[in-house]
Amino acid sequence: MGRAPCCDKTKVKRGPWSPEEDSKLRDYIEKYGNGGNWISLPLKAGLRRCGKSCRLRWLNYLRPNIKHGDFSEEEDRIIFSLFAAIGSRWSIIAAHLPGRTDNDIKNYWNTKLRKKLLSSSSSSSYSPSAMASHLNPNSQDVKRPLTPSTTIPSSSYNPYAENPNHYPTKSLISSINGFEADEKQIFPYISPNYPQDPSLSDSSNNTWEASGFLLNHNMCDHYNNHTSFSSNVNGKRSEIMMKQEETMMMMMIDHHIDQRTKGYNGDFTQGYYNYYTGHGDLKQMISGTGTNSNINMGCSGSSSSSISNLAENKSSSSLLQHKCLPYFYS
DNA sequence: AACGGTCTCAACCGCGGATGG
DNA sequence: CCCATCCGCGGTTGAGACCGT
Numbered sequence: 271m272g273r274a275p276c277c278d279k280t281k282v283k284r285g286p287w288s289p290e291e292d293s294k295l296r297d298y299i300e301k302y303g304n305g306g307n308w309i310s311l312p313l314k315a316g317l318r319r320c321g322k323s324c325r326l327r328w329l330n331y332l333r334p335n336i337k338h339g340d341f342s343e344e345e346d347r348i349i350f351s352l353f354a355a356i357g358s359r360w361s362i363i364a365a366h367l368p369g370r371t372d373n374d375i376k377n378y379w380n381t382k383l384r385k386k387l388l389s390s391s392s393s394s395s396y397s398p399s400a401m402a403s404h405l406n407p408n409s410q411d412v413k414r415p416l417t418p419s420t421t422i423p424s425s426s427y428n429p430y431a432e433n434p435n436h437y438p439t440k441s442l443i444s445s446i447n448g449f450e451a452d453e454k455q456i457f458p459y460i461s462p463n464y465p466q467d468p469s470l471s472d473s474s475n476n477t478w479e480a481s482g483f484l485l486n487h488n489m490c491d492h493y494n495n496h497t498s499f500s501s502n503v504n505g506k507r508s509e510i511m512m513k514q515e516e517t518m519m520m521m522m523i524d525h526h527i528d529q530r531t532k533g534y535n536g537d538f539t540q541g542y543y544n545y546y547t548g549h550g551d552l553k554q555m556i557s558g559t560g561t562n563s564n565i566n567m568g569c570s571g572s573s574s575s576s577i578s579n580l581a582e583n584k585s586s587s588s589l590l591q592h593k594c595l596p597y598f599y600s
Numbered sequence: 601a602a603c604g605g606t607c608t609c610a611a612c613c614g615c616g617g618a619t620g621g
Numbered sequence: 622c623c624c625a626t627c628c629g630c631g632g633t634t635g636a637g638a639c640c641g642t
Contacts, residue, residue, distance in 0.1 A: 276614095276627085286610070286636085309627065325628080326611065361630060376631070377609050 276309065277320040284320075287327055291317060295324055296332050304328070330371045337369030341378055349375060349383060 283291075298315035305311065309321035317324065330336075341349075345367055352363045358379075360372035367375065 284612080307627075320612090322613090322628085323611075329629095330610075358631070372630075373610075380632095381608060 276322055279320075281318070282312075282320045282323070283318045284323070287331075291319065292327070292332060295327060299328060299332075326373075330373045335369055336371065338374075341370075341382075345370070346383065349379065350387070353379065353383075 287295075294315055294317055298311070302314075304325070305314075307321075308325040311317075311321055312319045312324050315324070319327075348366055349363060352359075352366060356362060358376070360376045360379075364370050364372040364375050
């Protein structure tokens with residue numbers, strides 16, 4: 271048995287809205303609001319429409335302060351950053367772009383941005399360096415030579431599936447705030463001793479702390495309170511910079527997972543990375559002058575108590591949990 | 601001008617989650 | 622707890638616009 275329809279399709283009008291219908295809907299909502307019930311609204315407003323259709327029309331087209339027309343480069347960059355970090359969570363992405371609707375952004379991504387990204391990348395997936403080149407149009411894409419692919423199941427979303435060596439490189443690192451670094455400066459932070467199988471690690475006595483890779487990331491204020499950002503060494507810090515750093519971090523995590531799952535032919539389950547952050551910025555992390563904090567790699571599921579305790583002992587830090595790509599060992 | 605292919609984007613669909621009785 | 626209802630979201634569709642030949 272299927273799901274009951276939200277309204278009788280034979281009694282409601284469908285398809286494009288007429289100017290008369292628009293004005294009826296606008297007038298009604300401006301006078302009375304939606305009354306907390308979209309389903310009953312069409313009857314009250316004198317519209318032969320489904321309530322869901324009214325809601326969509328209002329939210330995506332009639333509501334005040336909707337921005338139509340071309341997206342700016344800044345908006346493009348925000349979309350690229352957020353897509354790289356959280357994927358197709360259009361409503362969340364829309365929340366960062368005042369006046370834009372999730373539907374608008376989704377359409378824009380599907381028709382323009384995705385092609386833009388793919389045309390700039392040799393891979394048909396969303397590679398980090400392609401993302402990076404959009405985060406910073408001045409960065410140069412540095413590619414490693416192609417080697418045989420891993421046996422990671424293609425059903426999993428894997429941005430490296432077609433080009434597993436297309437990891438974050440200098441182009442990505444340098445895209446952050448114009449800072450120049452190379453991968454030799456970054457990847458020693460990934461501990462070579464991290465256990466291949468998370469079940470081999472003892473999370474009861476904080477050994478996770480030593481098994482992660484060290485990364486200083488100044489995201490705590492962003493997550494704890496969206497209205498407050500920490501400043502960088504120059505006293506200034508923009509939200510886009512935060513997003514770029516977050517993207518950067520996710521890509522480094524991707525890299526780490528990929529390294530650890532190379533050749534693995536079993537099943538993967540979706541899991542979480544637990545990481546907690548300290549203060550300082552990316553520059554300080556790379557140069558080793560900041561307060562490095564631990565990123566706890568590979569702990570699937572909810573956060574472990576040891577890491578929670580660790581976070582609680584650091585007043586200036588916070589525990590974050592990021593749902594990551596489905597690369598985990600099952 | 602005519603035609604066919606491609607693109608755009610408003611609108612629809614169905615699912616999962618929240619809520620309330 | 623269960624169930625019904627509604628909301629919000631992300632994926633998909635298709636009519637009309639646009640473009641190339």
